[in-house]
Amino acid sequence: MHRNRIKMICFTIGLMMAVLLAGCSGKQDARTVELSEAKEGSVAEEKEEETEDSAIEENEDIYVHVCGEVNQPGVYCLPAGSRLYEAIEAAGGLKEGAAAESLNQAQEAKDGQQIYVPSIEESLKEGVSGEGEPAEASDGKINLNTAAKEQLMTLTGIGETKAAAIIRYREENGGFQSIEELMEVEGIKEGVFNKIKDQIKI
Structure with a gap:
């Protein structure tokens, strides 16, 4: 009788411990599932933010005003990083008589920039800067750093080949x-230089 009671007590204690352990295990499993779901949600949110940021970068555009000797002057929307020649192409290309050499068409276009393409006549009278903006009025001398090829060819002893060489040199050496x-x-x-040194400036 006494032994049966002891057995019954031991069985009851064992059953209670089993129930407690099962409960703890269930809670731990539930906590693990919650943590896993939270982690997955966080990773998904990060990926979504990265995708949105990437989309913004890809869709970044600039607006430029192309005017002067182009076929279709106006304001054009271009992808960021576009070059001047692409802006000119968007404006229908150069007109006949445009001073194409007055622009560095490989230069990167900037948002809000006005790209002015002068005529050869304008270029010879005034000179233009490499960004397509009219230069200051000439004092009669040719500016080696801003003159178009046509202007350089007005110098004594400077033909088309030498004028092109001057432009190439200043582009490669920063002026x-x-x-x-x-x-x-x-x-x-030296001989050629002595003939034109009074006709040029920087």
């Missing part, structure tokens, strides 16, 4: 620092 530096251009020696 002339002195008029004497002109003698470093291929095909231009």
Whole structure:
């Protein structure tokens, strides 16, 4: 009788422990599921934010005003990073008589920029900067750093080949620092320089 009671007590204690352990295990499993779901949700949100950011970057555009000697002047929307030649193409290309050499068409266009394409006549009278903006009125001398090819060809002894060499030199070297530096251009020696040194400036 006494033994049966002890067995019954042991059985009851064992059953209670089993129930308690099962409850703890269930809670732990539920907590693990909750943590896993929360982590997955966080990763999904991060991916969604990255996708939105990427879409914003891809859709970034700029607006430029193309005017002067182009076939269809106006304001154009272009992808960020576009070059001047692409803006000119968007405006229908250059007109006959445009001073194409007055622009650095490989330059990157900026948002809000006005891209002015002068005529050859304007270029010869005034000169233009590399960004397509009219330069200051000329004092009669040719600016080696801003002159178009047509302007350079008005100098004594400078033909189309030498004019192109001058433009190439200033683009590769960031412009002339002195008029004497002109003698470093291929095909231009001291004799030619002495003939035109009073006609040029920087």
